[in-house]
Amino acid sequence: MARTWAMLGAVLALGSPLAAAAQAPPDVFARQTLAVTDRVHLIYKPAVTDPPFEGNVVVIEQSAGLVVVDAGGSPVSGRDVVDEIRKFSRKPVRWLIYTHYHGDHNLGAGAFRQAWPKLRIVSTAATRTNMTGPAMDYVRTYAKSYGDMAAFAATQARDEHLPQALRDGWARTAAAGPGMVAGYTDMSVYPADQTFTDRFSIPDHAAPVEVMFLGRGNTDGDAVVWAPKQRVVASGDLVVAPIPYAAHTYPGEWIATLKRLEGLDFAYLVPGHGPVETDRAYVDKVITALDNVRAQVGPLARADVLLDEVRKRIDLKPMRHDFAGDDPWLGFLFGAVFAGDLVSNAYKEARGETVIQGRG
Ligand SMILES: [Zn+2]
Structure with a gap:
């Protein structure tokens, strides 16, 4: 059904005076x-x-x-x-x-x-x-990275094992893909x-x-x-x-x-x-979260527990709920843009290692 619908859309676009406009990706950056x-x-x-x-x-x-x-x-x-x-x-x-x-x-x-x-x-x-x-340096490959991300997002959006709200988030990401690739070029x-x-x-x-x-x-x-x-x-x-x-x-x-x-x-x-x-209130909440992660990660890092093992031993579920509630897309972002990197940076900090800009 979805495939038929997409093909029908393609046929209509070809025969329509709006075809040229339809080919330009939408401005996903609009403010x-x-x-x-x-x-x-x-x-x-x-x-x-x-x-x-x-x-x-x-x-x-x-x-x-x-x-x-x-x-x-x-x-x-x-x-x-x-x-x-x-x-x-x-x-x-x-x-x-x-x-x-x-x-x-x-x-x-x-x-x-x-x-x-x-x-x-x-x-x-x-x-x-x-x-x-x-x-x-990452700027040079930004468009390709986002193209790859949108392709991955499209597969996630189709995964029936994922919660619907998470699939919806991936679907929005996939839909923004062409606009991001065009926007991040040159x-x-x-x-x-x-x-x-x-x-x-x-x-x-x-x-x-x-x-x-x-x-x-x-x-x-x-x-x-x-x-x-x-x-x-x-x-x-x-x-x-x-x-x-x-x-x-x-x-x-x-x-x-x-x-x-x-x-x-x-x-x-x-x-x-x-x-x-x-x-x-929100800045306080962030400070509390940073304190919490440092308190959990620091002793393990200093005891030479490996980072992957540290990730298994700490408990960030209450914090995840504090920030994301029951929203699976926000829960995904909590791990992807906050908790994952914060744990590794707190680990480095506790061991006296350097966080390198551009790499982490
Ligand atoms: Zn930013």
Whole structure:
């Protein structure tokens, strides 16, 4: 039945004047804009837990121009973000700040350069080092990786042994495949024009901006962007909701950095992915989870228990339920983007081994 339906669709598309349009993959990077305050906007991709995973973009309106935090994760995404900005402001983007080097936050920067040639890109020195070194090599094979992932997703979506909600998640991933492969083709990396190590200030009477390095956490060079008058902080992927992201993290330092982040007198916290937070509850939950994993993994790692054995001995089921509830797709993401990497990074940390950016 499904096969017949697909063939019928193909026949109709061939005979239809819409055939050309039907062949172009849909824009899976499309974004929407939310006003956080009168001078701060969030430009986000809805369906945050479905691929493509796209970093939030935050726009802070200063008197003479805009400060933008992150740029979208592909050339298409960057153009979508630029279009969204132009819907609510005619001011030029003067500063583009990268929270960190992961491509879902900066591979759209080419569209910014084209739209506002005078803009300056700023990041921590560590982020620039990562963006000009092997940590960024994966970009060359990104389209193929996502093509492979979509093909795998299609097989999972058909697996009748899996819970329906999980199959649905895989089906959404498979459906986004062609758009992701098209979007991740011919990408360029745009490293920062200038860097800082501790703090970078962009003064303005209406909306001053402080860009800060509060310590290692999600990567070795996360920038946090603070608008003190608006009381908005953009955390980058130090905070990702509803499931945290742990690929290249330093668990112990991450906790300390999150506590410094909580020390800011914010009314709104815009995470690297996910909705705006208005209190510290979610950050507290992440800190508790990191403490929990370190407490379970540390003693075993120091007793030379092998990593695979550690994974069997620890119990993350209550934590998984805390983050994912009974949703099998979120439960899958909990393991895939958080728990798996967090355990290996906590293991390395306990044994004094190094987490390498781009590899983990
Ligand atoms: Zn991200």
